[in-house]
Amino acid sequence: MSRHSASAERPVAAHVEYDVDLTTANSLALPCRAERLIRCRSLQELRAARHYACAEQLPITLLGGGSNSLCPPTIEGLVVKIEAPLSGAGGRCYSELTQGADSRSVIIEVAAGVNWAQLVAETVAAGLAGLENLALIPGTVGAAPIQNIGAYGVELADVLHSVDFYDWHSDQLLSLSVQECQLGYRDSRFKGELAGQGAVLSVRLTLQRERADTRYQTSYPALATALRKAGENAPSAASIARAVCAIRRSKLPEPATEPNAGSFFKNPVVAQEQFARLLQRYPAIPHYPSAIDGCVKIAAAWLIEQCGLKGYRSGAVATHARQPLVLVNVGGADLAALLTFAEQIAEAVKQKFAIALEREPQPPTAFVWSQSEAPSAV
Ligand SMILES: Cc1cc2nc3c(=O)[nH]c(=O)nc-3n(C[C@H](O)[C@H](O)[C@H](O)COP(=O)(O)OP(=O)(O)OC[C@H]3O[C@@H](n4cnc5c(N)ncnc54)[C@H](O)[C@@H]3O)c2cc1C
Incomplete structure (x- = not known):
C-alpha cells in the first residue's frame, strides 16, 4: 500500500x-x-x-x-x-498509462464516477480486450471493485491492477494493489474492514491490445451458445461484447421500466458433500466451479424457480418472470417491503433445500x- x-x-x-x-x-x-x-x-x-x-x-x-x-x-x-x-482525457473516459502501440498489455486509469458500460464500450471500440464479458453492467467504475463485479465467466479481479482509495479517517489517498483489495466472489476488502471508510477515487486496469492470438473467455455456456449461433468462429472483444449485450437485454429487465438491482441473491456456494446429495435428488441442478476448494456454486435462480416462485408477486414486489433472481419494485415498494419479500424467498429456499441465500445488494x-x-x- x-x-x-x-x-x-x-x-x-x-x-x-x-x-x-x-x-x-x-x-x-x-x-x-x-x-x-x-x-x-x-x-x-x-x-x-x-x-x-x-x-x-x-x-x-x-x-x-x-x-x-x-x-x-x-x-x-x-x-x-x-x-x-x-471532461475525459483526450475525449475518452480513460487514459492509457502504458505508452507504445507495440506493448501487448496496456494499463488504463479511469475515474471512479465514469459509467462502467461506457468504459467497456470505449475500450472495446479501441481494440482493447479484457472487459468485453462485463459489457452493459450498470453503475460506476468506482463501485466495480466493491463487489468485484462479474458476468459471463469474467470478474473485475481478472483485470484489476490497482485502486486509489481516499480514506475519510486519515485524509490520505492510498494506492491499493489488486492483492490488497482482497477480491472474492461478489466480495472485497471494501465490503469488510474498509466498508464505509473511504471512497475509491480511480481504478487502474490491465487490458490487452487485440492481436490474432488474443485469448478470450468464451466458455460460459450462454455466451458459447450465442457465439456459436452467430457463427463467430474467431470471436473478438467487439463480437463478445455484442453477444453479451444481446443476452443481457433478452434476460434482464431494464431498471428504467422495471426497477431492480440485478441479481438480488448471490449464487450459494456449498460443500462438495452437500452438493453430491443435492445432485442425487435433482440431477438437473445447474452448478459452476467455485474458487473455494472442495465447494460448488449453485444457481440461485434455479433454486427460487424450483420453489415455484418465478414471477411470484406479493404486494409491490415480485420476482421477475424471466429471471427470478431479480426482484422488481412493481410500484411504490419501500426498503422494508422489499426486505420482507426477500426474506420470504430466502425462507422458501431454506425450507426446500437447506441452503441459505445471501443478499447481493446491501444498504x-x-x-x-x-x-x-x-x-x-x-
Ligand atoms: C440490471 C442490473 C444488472 C446487473 N448486473 C450485474 C452483473 O452482471 N454483475 C455484477 O457484478 N453486478 C451487476 N449488477 C449490480 C451493479 O451494477 C454493480 O454492483 C455495480 O458495480 C454498482 O455500481 P453503482 O455505481 O451503481 O454502485 P452503488 O449502488 O452506487 O453503490 C454500491 C456500493 O458501493 C459503494 N460505493 C459506490 N461508489 C463507491 C466509491 N467510489 N468508493 C467506495 N464505495 C463506493 C456504495 O456506498 C455502496 O455500498 C447489476 C445491477 C442491475 C440494476
Whole structure:
C-alpha cells in the first residue's frame, strides 16, 4: 500500500444540497431522501466534502450509480455522490498509462464516477480486450471493485491492477494493489474492514491490445451458445461484447421500466458433500466451479424457480418472470417491503433445500466520526 502526497492541491469549497430526493438515483426506485448531499468528481472535491462533514460531525454515505444499493427512506448526515469528471482525457473516459502501440498489455486509469458500460464500450471500440464479458453492467467504475463485479465467466479481479482509495479517517489517498483489495466472489476488502471508510477515487486496469492470438473467455455456456449461433468462429472483444449485450437485454429487465438491482441473491456456494446429495435428488441442478476448494456454486435462480416462485408477486414486489433472481419494485415498494419479500424467498429456499441465500445488494455503510475527530482535528 502506498500513500500519495496532496501538497499541490488547491482547496475547493463544498456545494451542499439539502433534502435531496434519491428515488430516481437508485435503480430499485426505493423512496429515499438525503438530508444533505455533495457531488464529487475529484480528490479536491472529496477533501472539501470530508472537511465539511468533519466540521459538522456528519456521517458520510457514498453513492455511485445506485444500482446495487438498498436505500432507506432517509439517509442521515451527508451523502457523497460520486459523479463522472466533466471532461475525459483526450475525449475518452480513460487514459492509457502504458505508452507504445507495440506493448501487448496496456494499463488504463479511469475515474471512479465514469459509467462502467461506457468504459467497456470505449475500450472495446479501441481494440482493447479484457472487459468485453462485463459489457452493459450498470453503475460506476468506482463501485466495480466493491463487489468485484462479474458476468459471463469474467470478474473485475481478472483485470484489476490497482485502486486509489481516499480514506475519510486519515485524509490520505492510498494506492491499493489488486492483492490488497482482497477480491472474492461478489466480495472485497471494501465490503469488510474498509466498508464505509473511504471512497475509491480511480481504478487502474490491465487490458490487452487485440492481436490474432488474443485469448478470450468464451466458455460460459450462454455466451458459447450465442457465439456459436452467430457463427463467430474467431470471436473478438467487439463480437463478445455484442453477444453479451444481446443476452443481457433478452434476460434482464431494464431498471428504467422495471426497477431492480440485478441479481438480488448471490449464487450459494456449498460443500462438495452437500452438493453430491443435492445432485442425487435433482440431477438437473445447474452448478459452476467455485474458487473455494472442495465447494460448488449453485444457481440461485434455479433454486427460487424450483420453489415455484418465478414471477411470484406479493404486494409491490415480485420476482421477475424471466429471471427470478431479480426482484422488481412493481410500484411504490419501500426498503422494508422489499426486505420482507426477500426474506420470504430466502425462507422458501431454506425450507426446500437447506441452503441459505445471501443478499447481493446491501444498504450503504456510513462512515461515523470518532470522538478524536472533533472539528479541531480537521
Ligand atoms: C440490471 C442490473 C444488472 C446487473 N448486473 C450485474 C452483473 O452482471 N454483475 C455484477 O457484478 N453486478 C451487476 N449488477 C449490480 C451493479 O451494477 C454493480 O454492483 C455495480 O458495480 C454498482 O455500481 P453503482 O455505481 O451503481 O454502485 P452503488 O449502488 O452506487 O453503490 C454500491 C456500493 O458501493 C459503494 N460505493 C459506490 N461508489 C463507491 C466509491 N467510489 N468508493 C467506495 N464505495 C463506493 C456504495 O456506498 C455502496 O455500498 C447489476 C445491477 C442491475 C440494476
